[in-house]
Amino acid sequence: MTTMTLAKALNAGLRRAMEDDPKVLVMGEDVGKLGGVFRITDGLQKDFGEERVIDSPLAESGIVGTAVGLAMRGYRPVVEIQFDGFVYPAYDQIVSQVAKLHFRSGGKIPMPMVIRIPFGGGIGAVEHHSESPEAQFAHTPGLKVVACSNPVDGYWMIQQAVASDDPVVFLEPKRQYHADKAEVDEDAVPDPLHVSRVVRAGEHATLLAYGPTVKVCYAAATAAAEEGKELEVIDLRTLSPLDMAPVYDSVSRTGRAVVVHEAHVNLGLGAELAARVTERCFYSLQAPVLRVGGFDTPYPPARVEEEWLPDLDRVLDAVDRTLAY
Template sequence: MATVTLIEAVTMALAHEMARDERVIVLGEDVGVNGGVFRATAGLQQRFGAERVQDTPLAEAMIAGVSVGMAAQGMRPVAEIQFEGFVFPAVDQIVNHAARLRTRTRGRLHCPMVLRVPYGGGIHAPEHHSDSPEAMFAHMPGIRVVIPSSPARAYGLLLAAIRDPDPVIFFEPKRIYRLQKQDVPDTGEALPLDVCYTLREGDDVTVVTWGAMTYETLKAADQLAGEGVSCEVIDVATLSPLDAETIIESVEKTGRLVIVHEAPQSYGGGAEIAAVVAEHALYSLRTPIRRVAGYDTIMPLFRLESEYMPGVARVIEGIRETLED
């Protein structure tokens, strides 16, 4: 059994799927000889050759656009956008083409592509390297937004994303790329998309989160457990389409909801989750819904990033306030 970090689990899933399915092509900037700036594709070109692991010119719209073209003609491209700050030129191709090729052609063509995008702050990176734009994509019909939060889920969800017949934006929380190791057997077994993962069961409050913030959220839950507070922690994993059912069921049990995300608060993923719970489980709520999120500001350069990102203390504070309401 392999003990791997989240990023090693990504590499393992890519290698597994490339060996299993020759339609799978990895492409992007520096993914070949260099193995990716985060090393996500390390060793893949040596193993599978320069045709199946392609270094591309430096142009994100191109990377997304040729992936659409390849996917429509029977390949399974897995493209890397180096950092989330550079995904925006690709939005035209994602929203206008990848997301709607199946709909536009009534199923004649479809777009089985994965766009891997390292995202989020916390690694003292330069400007434009630390944002959390996942909600923007979650708002767009026709694409899946998937975010792993552990090595095992990175492996299983990436396999599922590659095998999915429709486009997936796979946001990788770069802050926890190497934070913890987990035993992840390379079985080729995918995890289901479109479902939340309940990481910790509890009775007093439901805490919903995703990506790197699951780490702080679980820590907060641990700490609060010492004070006799029982938190149910849910990792959304697929932000869109959202598995509202799991969240609603949990809120019906606990009567309280806190949503934790690193992205700006307004119009973020938390807003949708709060709305869904208000629509379907308002009378189960014993206290108002609370969001613990990034501020509605530009993500600061790294001297202030720890002030921007909700840490364990802010998560605990949010949960406590909800309990005390």
């Protein structure tokens, strides 16, 4: 057992993945001596060398595109995109190459690649540093998309993503990197990568969250409990594929669901979740599925981001609205 922040857990997970498989490489901007701008790769270059922890030129398409070639040569690259808003120069390589090569080649070219993206807001950053682009990748067949929310998942999920023979877009809630510590049992048997998990049981409504909003929803559920409202909180963890069984099970019991994410609501993950829940739990629903998320504007200046982001009060407001049906 070791007590770790999410940042330390991801670092420890990456380290273990590199120890387990000499084909695992880490590459990206400033991942070497600096250890990444968030220090997630801290110390890895010192211990595994410059051939395995590669400081790249400052070009995102180049990072992902060369990782494709490395994967074709039998390596398992873990690339770091420095910030969510900087992934778009690599968008073509991710969507047209990484996502499709297995399909196009009839399975002859697997793409065992992890694309790590610190995502979400709340750190007072300048523009392009606080975005939530998950829907763009979850909408792309051929990619798998996951989001961790806590140190234990960070430690295990990064190792599972590295071990996956499919490309995984790995979203890390940057606001949580250095926030909370948790006990990580390095000898535990983790849940599989692509499962969702109930993190708080409740009977009156279901909150669906991932990444940074898991903590928000947990706090909302704690506050609601003081008023006698028991909210079930599900940490989705996997965004593509979705693991809907725990969601259907929960909503069938509660009859109410609220999806909470930082990403823009329009055509976001919440829309897909609402559609699926409506299709499968239609006769159990007591209210329409509601969504709480970022508004359909570009991410705002930092001074108003806390008002723009879904917070405890906006979640509880949605809970009240769903309970009012």
